[in-house]
Amino acid sequence: MTTATFILIHLAPGDPIGGGLDDPRVPAAVRAHWRAVYGLDQPLTTQFVRYIASAARGQFGYSFAYNEPVSTILARALPRSLALAGTALVLSFVAGVAMALIQVARHGTATDRILGITSLAVYSLPEFWLGQVALLTFAYVLPIFPAGGMVDPVMHPYMGPVAALWDRIDHLILPALTLATLSAAGIARFQRAALLDVAADDYLRTARAKGVPERQVLMRHALRNAALPVITLFGLALPGFLGGTVFIEKVFSWPGIGSLAVDAVTARDYPVVIACAVLGSMLVAGGSFVADVLYAVADPRLRRATGPVRPR
Amino acid sequence: MNAPTVAPPPGTSPVRAMRGSGDVAMLGWTLDAGPWPAIWRRFRRDRGAMAGLVVIAAIVVVTIGAPLIAPYPPNAVLDMVALKNQAPSLAHPFGTDPASRDVLSRVLFGGRVSLAIAVLAMLTATTVGTMYGAISGFVGGPLDTVMMRITDACLSIPRILLLLTICALWGHPSLGSLVLILGLTSWFGVSRLVRAEILGVRTREWVTAARALGATDSRLLFQHLLPNIASPIIVATTLGIGQVVLLEAGLSFLGVGVQPPFASWGNIMQDGADQVRALWWLSVFPGLAIVLAVIAINAVGDGLREAADPRR
Numbered sequence: 001m002t003t004a005t006f007i008l009i010h011l012a013p014g015d016p017i018g019g020g021l022d023d024p025r026v027p028a029a030v031r032a033h034w035r036a037v038y039g040l041d042q043p044l045t046t047q048f049v050r051y052i053a054s055a056a057r058g059q060f061g062y063s064f065a066y067n068e069p070v071s072t073i074l075a076r077a078l079p080r081s082l083a084l085a086g087t088a089l090v091l092s093f094v095a096g097v098a099m100a101l102i103q104v105a106r107h108g109t110a111t112d113r114i115l116g117i118t119s120l121a122v123y124s125l126p127e128f129w130l131g132q133v134a135l136l137t138f139a140y141v142l143p144i145f146p147a148g149g150m151v152d153p154v155m156h157p158y159m160g161p162v163a164a165l166w167d168r169i170d171h172l173i174l175p176a177l178t179l180a181t182l183s184a185a186g187i188a189r190f191q192r193a194a195l196l197d198v199a200a201d202d203y204l205r206t207a208r209a210k211g212v213p214e215r216q217v218l219m220r221h222a223l224r225n226a227a228l229p230v231i232t233l234f235g236l237a238l239p240g241f242l243g244g245t246v247f248i249e250k251v252f253s254w255p256g257i258g259s260l261a262v263d264a265v266t267a268r269d270y271p272v273v274i275a276c277a278v279l280g281s282m283l284v285a286g287g288s289f290v291a292d293v294l295y296a297v298a299d300p301r302l303r304r305a306t307g308p309v310r311p312r
Numbered sequence: 313m314n315a316p317t318v319a320p321p322p323g324t325s326p327v328r329a330m331r332g333s334g335d336v337a338m339l340g341w342t343l344d345a346g347p348w349p350a351i352w353r354r355f356r357r358d359r360g361a362m363a364g365l366v367v368i369a370a371i372v373v374v375t376i377g378a379p380l381i382a383p384y385p386p387n388a389v390l391d392m393v394a395l396k397n398q399a400p401s402l403a404h405p406f407g408t409d410p411a412s413r414d415v416l417s418r419v420l421f422g423g424r425v426s427l428a429i430a431v432l433a434m435l436t437a438t439t440v441g442t443m444y445g446a447i448s449g450f451v452g453g454p455l456d457t458v459m460m461r462i463t464d465a466c467l468s469i470p471r472i473l474l475l476l477t478i479c480a481l482w483g484h485p486s487l488g489s490l491v492l493i494l495g496l497t498s499w500f501g502v503s504r505l506v507r508a509e510i511l512g513v514r515t516r517e518w519v520t521a522a523r524a525l526g527a528t529d530s531r532l533l534f535q536h537l538l539p540n541i542a543s544p545i546i547v548a549t550t551l552g553i554g555q556v557v558l559l560e561a562g563l564s565f566l567g568v569g570v571q572p573p574f575a576s577w578g579n580i581m582q583d584g585a586d587q588v589r590a591l592w593w594l595s596v597f598p599g600l601a602i603v604l605a606v607i608a609i610n611a612v613g614d615g616l617r618e619a620a621d622p623r624r
Contacts, residue, residue: 120614124610129603238470261476274477288468
């Protein structure tokens, strides 16, 4: 992954020094000096070895735009992204599963259809558009929430600890809700299908026959058996979820990895671009690992097996 | 309803004339038009899907007829002083942008670009993905393992970060290269689907029968296997078009997708992105166009899936 991005970036036209020094008035000597400072005068192989060595140490090179090691910039942005994405992820799974349960409990009724149409519609929304509309509606027309950013730009440094914490939460609510709404729709669509798949199974009929109340049939028997597809979905949805975070961060000026990546792309700050892409892939890989572990926790059949067993 | 045991020789059409007669079976092939009439019959009963189809048809007609319908040319600068940033009015139902261009006209013309890119990119993706998945599933063995590991790796990279990187490096991608970029990053899912479907039908009796009759590998693949798995591929392509509309809009919104002078739904929104509050019409109207188109496409895709699913 790292290698692929490195090659791609160097094949592309344009020069990182380009941005500020493209100006023809800048003397060639100055340009050469800066190229030497950043090691860009070395042959590509040398650059690559240096880069890999630096990435292995977790540094990812030096940012052209920020004049800081990329690792420092990432370390600053990552917790902010995780706060936003983590909150939204939890919210969206709770909301999505709940919505699917309601739909299945009222299968075939108007409630089911209306929720189905709603989730299809939300699923079709562009992230950045919903973000903008949310911003317009709840920050400008009805000024309930602050309009973007992570803290109040003026007052935050003067707040006490409680007020400062509330300030952060207040800024988090709207972007997190927007992001959660978007992914909850996908989760609800998926979970509903999974629940309907098990709905015809014999053990549910048995449970009903022995007089288990309907609510318990759904919550205990059906939901547990439909949990596996949701765990799979958790692993599969992460790349898309990260993509959504990029747009939401941009629209709400949330200074996380997403905004960082977009700004770095515009500035041709390629160590930062690569680092964001690598970090994104690492997060996804980590998420898939968590999903695998959860799989084993949820399905006793997988725990006994020694090797990786996939249900067929 | 399962397709021909042996495909009729090309160019012969005793088929239609003999439909329903008892002699048909003796000819050795089943002589119907495949599953499509039945799928269409089921599809037509699905009100949501039919509504989606009507909406898509309407959007296609309106965008193709844009030169006749649009009140102004899409890039006409009307009056930089008097007519810039006008709120929606009778003269400009969707308002005007910071360069005093008529937003309604831009949305109509932008639809051509957005939809054409999405359709062409997804056709590219389907072609590549089908070939890749078919070879992987048909050949099997170590080749299959290696090929699927590659798609897994590609699927785990967050798509939007990958696209951002590629598009930014490409400089200002032309419409053609944008189609390629989007198409060549959208086929991983299709290839997985095609491989799974091929594995599902590979061992059926009619495949063995065709092989026994001396069908070559390529004939087997193109004449027998692929036609049999056409409906899931078509469903995936339809839903994929909706996703690519969203992706292209997202990239253009971030300024790395469709470049001026072309209008697209995404880059119209970008023109007002930094002044959402003041220029809300630049976000709301193109956004509604995207939402309408994508909901319609997804509804048709869902309807096709339901209609083509043999389990229902």
